[in-house]
Amino acid sequence: MSGADLVVSIDQAVPPLQVEHRFAGGRTTAVVGPNGAGKSTMLRVIAGLLRSDGPSRISLGDEVFRDRHTFVPPHRRGVALLSQEARLFPHLTVAENVAFAPSSQRLPRAEVGNRVSRWLAAAEVSELADRKPDELSGGQAQRVAIARAMAAEPRILLLDEPFRALDVDVASRLRALLRGLLVDHGRTTIMVTHDPVDALGLAEDIVVLDRGRVVESGSTRDVLTNPRSRFSASLSGLNLFVGRMAETGAVVDEFGNQVTGTAGDDAPDLTGGTPAAATFSPRAVAVYLDAPQGSPRTTLRATVRDVVPRGDHAVVSTDVGGQVVAAEVTWAAVADLGLVTGIEVVLVVKASEVRVSAVADR
Structure with missing residues (x-):
């Protein structure tokens, strides 16, 4: 079952960002563009971590997150943001990190345990449950970060170049893992990436940002195989x-x-x-x-x-x-x-x- 569309209208001066786009519910959209194009800034505005300095509106279906009169705080938006740094809580074990979001939602202890077990298994890190973050490799930490994000069961999943800090082999294995996790059509996913393989392998749709504006959008396949903008034509060469x-x-x-x-x-x-x-x-x-x-x-x-x-x-x-x-x-x-x-x-x-x-x- 597909989720509701995420409609984004952002107009801000610093950093410059003027975006009007409807992200299709239940699908994954890749966001690409040159450095400084506004990709990460857009994710932070959607997540509620950054308040735009101009008239903006963020809505998911009939629910408004941000407009002239409304500002829903990040923890009430049903959004999970995963970046290239795992950012695990250093004082908690792997299992406790994954349990953090569902515990914060005040779910019954049994449900929290079920989610932890399910997502540790899905991310293939069950054997690491009792370890602390400083005992993990970069790839292991990012797997745990994925499990933590998914355990929150977000309606919107934001991925900010989650493989960029990893070597090629580790990134390839994590890409395969994430592909399997994104088949749930009840979640809308937006992924910032610089890699066309990520865009093609994980996203049905793509948005090309340049200087804070959308210069091209459409199906990932159409945009990348027959590009109209200069950036998408030169993506990774x-x-x-x-x-x-x-x-x-x-x-x-x-x-x-x-x-x-x-x-x-x-x-x-x-x-x-x-x-x-x-x-x-x-x-x-x-x-x-x-x-x-x-x-x-x-x-x-x-x-x-x-x-x-x-x-x-x-x-x-x-x-x-x-x-x-x-x-x-x-x-x-x-x-x-x-x-x-x-x-x-x-x-x-x-x-x-x-x-x-x-x-x-x-």
Whole structure:
């Protein structure tokens, strides 16, 4: 059952933030943008941790959290905020940290115990229940922080780059954990991230902020594979090719174009038909006028959209079945191949440099 929509209208001068957006109930929305765009500030206003200095309105369904006459304090909003720092209470054990929110809600002791057991198990940290935070690794502490946030059973879950301080392997495992926890459609989740893999793997929708304003929004798949704003086009500088897993291990789009790669640690259970994305650098893409000799694992027929400078190289943006795939080539190659807008080309992608991840498709 889907939750109510979260409607956000924020107008403030310092720091500058003018946002009007409706976050769909029961869905996960990724918020991306350059540093200083206002992403974290928006989360703090929604949570009630920051009062905007201008006329703002925050509402969840028929319930108003903030307007000209109303200000509901953070602890009464049903909001949980999880950041890149676990921020566990150092004097409490893991179990006591997870029990903090439900205990504060004055629930019966049995219900508190049930929630603690359930979320410790879900976060795969039951064996750490009696440890103190200073006895945990960074990944373990963040798992406990996730369990603590979920034990509050919030109506709104706010995630502020929760994997940023973790190494790649730990982040991948936590991403897989969180994907399983976000299937509950009764909760609205907003996740600030700088990583397109997080956005594609966890969020159905995306909002692009720049200089305190929404410059692009829509389904994560549409925005990241066919971007209209400068920032979303340059997000992490990666190509994102979205489709479904084939039994061969390739990601295949609706037109039969396919990219072969290796599944990451966050996507160990991808099977045929599962929504998936292949991510790879433009440097992993070679451009030809005709299909090369041999049997490259990934060959894509494409149409050149534009050619722009990047340092001493050129980035050739192409259209592959409605998705943008970029290649970084030398200017000599641009001249030799006669690469101009509208020309038909063949792309070859190095399979060894392609990472395959799951895509949110709820």
